[in-house]
Amino acid sequence: MRKLKVGIIGGGIGGVALAAALRAHGLEAHVFERAPAFGEVGAGIQMTPNAVKILRALGIFDALERVSFLPQNIIGRDWRTAREMWRTPLARDCPRLYGAPFFHVHRADLHRILLEKVDLSKTQLGIQCTGARQERNTAIASFADGNEFEADVIVGADGIHSTIRKSLFGDEPPRFTGNMCWRAVVPFDTPPFDFVSPDSSFWLGPKGHVVTYYVSAGKAVNIVAVMESKDWVAESWNVPSTREELLTAFRGWHENLQKLFSRTDEVFKWGLFDRDPMPAWTVGHVTLLGDAAHPMLPFLSQGAAMAIEDGFVLAGSLADTASPAEALRRYEALRRPRTTRVQLESRERGRTYHLTSRFARLKRDLGYRWRNLVNPQSSGLGANWVYEYDAEKQLRTEAVGQPA
Template sequence: MATHRDLSIGVVGGGIGGLSAALSLLAAGFDVQVYERASALGEIGAGLQVSPNATRILHGLGLEKELAETGVRPRALLQRRWEDGRTLLDTPQGDRLEAAFGFPYYQMRRADLLAALAAAIPPERLHLGRRLTGLDQNHDVVRAEFADGSSADVDVLVGADGIHSFVQGELFGAERPRFTGCVAYRGLIPSDRLSHLSLEVTTQVWLGPGRHFVHYFVGGGRFLNFVAVVEQDTWTRESWTDRGDVADALAAYDGWHPQVSAILGTVEETYVWALFDRPPLPRWSQGRVTLLGDACHPMLPFMAQGAAQSIEDGAALAACLAENPGDPAEALQRYERIRRPRAGHIQSLSLENKTRFHLPDGPGQQARDAAMADGATNLSMNAITAIYGHDATLLPAL
């Protein structure tokens, strides 16, 4: 009978999903190697939110101290009206959320979380500059071939290589992600530039016709992360992420509440990021190869669950392989059966929020606001319980 240490696992991709999966697999006792195409680790985007369903896993991997040092614990999530600033929904976070779910909610710089994950990986297991160019598998082994001419034979290969996933294309055929009709201006602002606004330590989501605006503190409170999402018919830039024009962002929010324009007025540099997704895949796995994170369920960031779901994927994958190391292909099928419905559901909730956040003023918007006042939206305390209370390390009974 195969044991954990007999099983070698290659993880393709050194982002948050790939590194957290590698740590979960290492903690389960597997022989893990990570292959990242870039010569240095990096993450697209400035900030992210790490909800209790993810901090539960990260604490279990020994990163509690690192999260506390670099994360910010917001008091609440506020959803506000674009013009008058009225609070439509106040969802508790902070101590109340931790008491409800047992683990904290953090706002963080992506770079801080990535650095914490990378520091926990033994350096000899992290291989940079290794771009995957081919893979081949038989009943017993997967061979990964890289652009530098090297190769690796592993028992299991995990594609954590993002929305452009090479592994996904090799398994099921290349499929171009779809432009969702939204672009996001994003960046970080030193907090001292905003001291005159006396901003609360909250996540604030401003809802308005055809766009929304998000801001929250990161980096231990040293920076304010902002994301300004605007509907746009087409995307013509060659890069998915490029320098944006601050004047364009200001113009897009002309007439909005003074707090929004005041925040944007302090911005010196912004990047613009096209938001892409893909319909849920019918399959994630083939033989001894599987996918996780954006490689199989890229989602809009409107539930703040993209990173959390990739972290859940890695924990569930490790648990499935630990349960059945003697039959990796069946373990991957079990992983897929467990994870695909949950990730697909959260994908759909994220897509629904694109419509809900951007309603034009009128009857639909008024009905939305009334539902929010009743706590009936998917970011209310009642609605998020199924997301935040989930423990991906616990597998359902066979």
């Protein structure tokens, strides 16, 4: 069978995960990234068991484990009192229940480790893609410098403002979700366990929530602090902020958060955007992956995990058939139902986390406690259905030509 050649637009986590998975199958992957150097924003990322299973299949589990922090639990806490609403065990239960651990990683570490599995001689940096089209059986990407690249398949892994999406489906800007967030990473020589517990802590308050967790093998704490807001500076989706602005926005929240926020140095502010699920991702031999296909709110911590799953399933589908069209049909059939559910449930979590009425919050918290007694994995985030997914198994069982 002739090996397919794939052009990947965008070298973020999704693009490099796809390139690594294609290479593992012996397929030719070319990555085109507009930034002058590979890199990632200075922030943490939660790698949940569904994604860790794939990273293990790509042969990078040990490297990942070395730079990760293994959280004990996901704990839901009241914004003001730190009272626990739920406790979902992770370190103890994830390998047994879901087949892999739950890791906290610095994004730059994850990106670097994935890149080690990519053929760097086939990557180009500082090159801006302007669109993609199909001519007969060839997919063609065009670039701002006037060059073109021909391949069997072109994949737009170019993020939420995807140029490839625009060239396939028109220019519809993503939706501002009414949430903005501050992100910061606070380095520590040794973990300050007295005021940041070794967990993924979700602090829920009116109109906002804060997530804190260790990254870099416990040498830093990642902060994601979300607050509802009516407006956002439209030109940019992330801008520099300050420690003072962060402290002001979360005035009155628990003293452990104030203590942590007062140690921040570099703080960034993001507008959180998403889209409605798309009815299709593919035109001919050109398709989308990751945030280009299904940008979502980060409230289930799944955007990058979904991009990694997409890459693995797409590479597996392309390896199983010489027909790009068939592989892309199978890819969409396997991926769209899952990413649609994750997109919509991530939105729904925002509503539940940010309740303002005292009565509604009391009812929600009682629900969390009750479910925590019955089955802690179904409480809080209620993401057990996300974590148990096994992409390798799905590729094995839902073979080429079989309806998904």
